Amino acid sequence: MNHLDYLPIIKELGFESIHQVDVLQILWGGYGELVRLSVDDSSIVIKHIRLPKPEHHPKGWNTNRSHQRKLHSYHVELNFYQAYANLCSSNSPAPKALLVKQHGSEWLLVMEDLHQLGYVDVVDKAQSTHISASLRWLAYFHAQHIESPHKGLWDKGTYWHLDTRPDELEALADEDLRCAAQKIDKILTQAPYQTLVHGDAKLANFCFTSDGKFAAAVDFQYVGQGCAMKDVALFMSSAVSPEQCTKEENWILDEYFEHLKQALRLFRPDLDAKHIEQSWRPLFAVAWADFHRFVKGWSPEHWKINPYTEGLAIKALEQIKAYPDR
The missing domain is CATH 3.30.200.20 (Phosphorylase Kinase; domain 1)
Incomplete structure (x- = not known):
């Protein structure tokens, strides 16, 4: 036009x-x-x-x-x-x-x-301030929407969830991951404290203040109900290089849950922040394995398939053995 x-x-x-x-x-x-x-x-x-x-x-x-x-x-x-x-x-x-x-x-x-509101920067290489600001955004968004309705949004948030990706599942060559796909999806869908997830929380969908300390988000095509760890995993996959993921993983999760604790005091003081963290933190590997399943079926040569993500998927496959199959 x-x-x-x-x-x-x-x-x-x-x-x-x-x-x-x-x-x-x-x-x-x-x-x-x-x-x-x-x-x-x-x-x-x-x-x-x-x-x-x-x-x-x-x-x-x-x-x-x-x-x-x-x-x-x-x-x-x-x-x-x-x-x-x-x-x-x-x-x-x-x-x-x-x-x-x-x-x-x-x-x-x-x-x-968002430029008019002070969110003037989009970055392709995140500093720790950008990462913290994005995790803060996610934590407050998740806390605000725990157990809230999702009318008109996706019943399962994220663009890679299994129900909409049968073609990529069929193309997946990783037999262990393919066999576990339904169980992974079920565990995430039935996770406690379902909330709204952004669904495409990559670094490129955040805008920052000039000092990098505060973030706003855009692009809500895949927002819907889900486990908050899906957003955290997707964000980390986009903001941290594969070589740094092992080193940064604990810091990122600690940073997210510290922000979540503060957000819950504001929005849901009736909920036990410690119990939410105990429920969600172990699902980080499972959520990333879910995304990994999609990437391997969608684009087998993608750079997001690397030793860190392969190791995390193996960890998730071991972890889900403790969950009942039915």
């Missing part, structure tokens, strides 16, 4: 003119684009979704199931921004929805620009 196409939208929001349109990124799989509009003396961000099925997929998974999963993910994101985003606390901020519009096969999600 050009400047003129966006004019009716900005007029509806009370702005007068558009000074500039910057494409921030093309949406995954060619489903549209994310743009920043400089309007009057401010700016807004528009997620412009185009629904027709593209001909090519970056990893070759161009199936109807993949297409339907994408469509549902955009419905979920619109639902999140309309019903949940404005409820996010100042400790786990997300851009508020300003306007949601549908024009036939095109959807427009108009949001606050």
Whole structure:
């Protein structure tokens, strides 16, 4: 869309003119684009979704199931921004929805620009301050939504959960992991204190203040009910190099649970923070094994398959033997 196409939208929001349109990124799989509009003396961000099925997929998974999963993910994101985003606390901020519009096969999600709120940095190499800020965001988000409804969101959050990834499971060459996939999924689904998970909590989906101490999150296509350790595992996989994971694992979990303890005092003082940590911490390896199962079936040469993740999956497979099969 050009400047003129966006004019009716900005007029509806009370702005007068558009000074500039910057494409921030093309949406995954060619489903549209994310743009920043400089309007009057401010700016807004528009997620412009185009629904027709593209001909090519970056990893070759161009199936109807993949297409339907994408469509549902955009419905979920619109639902999140309309019903949940404005409820996010100042400790786990997300851009508020300003306007949601549908024009036939095109959807427009108009949001606050996090730059205007002080979240000016996106990083591809995280320092400890960025990691702590992201874990703090996750902890407060999880604490706020423990045992809360998830109407209009995914029944199982995350983009890799087993129910939507039968093709990748069939392609998985790791027989031990394939045989354990259902049990891993069941353990995570039945874990105590189910909450809302972001579902795609990678480093690229966090924006930071200039000092790196506070984070806001974007991209809520895969938000839904789940075990909080799924978010922590996915985040660590994106923010810590494989060579540093063994060294950083305990610090990251300690940091997350310290933030969670503080968040629970605010949102759920009725819950026992120690018991939640005892319930969740052992599921870190299981949650990562669940993600590892997806990656190995989806892209067997991916860099996220490495000695650390292989070792963690072996640990999880040993661990789940203690759980009943039924």
